[in-house]
Amino acid sequence: MSTTPGLDWFKSSYSGGDGDNCIEVAVSSKAVHIRDSKDKRMRPLTVTPEAWTAFTTLAEAPQG
Structure with a gap:
């Protein structure tokens, strides 16, 4: 099992309540x-x- 000690994992606020398509x-x-x-x-x-900031900025940008 892959573990990364000392990290505080949290689920993405965009993850659904169904337990699918979730990232931490x-x-x-x-x-x-x-x-x-x-x-x-x-x-x-x-x-x-x-890189994470650039990704989240792009993901939050209005589409269209």
Whole structure:
């Protein structure tokens, strides 16, 4: 099982209540860790805080 000790994981606010299509995120000073909430055995995707900020800014932008 893949674990990353010392991280405080939280479920995405966009995750549905059905338990499907959910991600969990943990933030540290040097990285943002992203994992599938249904399969925690997989190694988390790790990105820089700058890359995460760019992603979330784009995801929140109005579409159209």
